[in-house]
Amino acid sequence: MESLLRQTGRMIDLIVESLEDADEETRLRIMERCGEACAEAGDLGVARKIAEETDDIDEIVARANDEIAWCGEWVKEGDRITAVCTYCGCPLVRQGVVKLTGAFCLCSRGWVKAIFEALLKRPVRVELEKAIGFGDEICKYNVHYQH
8 A cells, every 4th residue: 555655746746847847837737726625635624614613813823723634823913814834835845745846735625715715715825935845944834805
């Protein structure tokens, strides 16, 4: 089983490396969709449950911190919600299945978008201000939403 996981990780790495040949918009669209799929397979149900139980943004942020695993703490700052991570939030990277690359940071951006659109029940814009996979020392995600 471990060799199959290693083989799958290598295949994913090669696919992601191949995306470097694609334009930025295509790479972003593909990797964000991967992040959305990851959210669907994991914590999206928890986010939807939280959204059903409260509309209070402060409570939503607090519950997201308590109930949804992430690499940093979400903090409400005006009309945005931010998180700073000192390590990669991707479980595939953390478990050594795939290599950390900037493309996986785009995948995490899609995960954040899916989770917060479910939590807030409205479209959001996710800004990846800094990313370890891009050579920064931290990752910083900003979730922009309309009141």
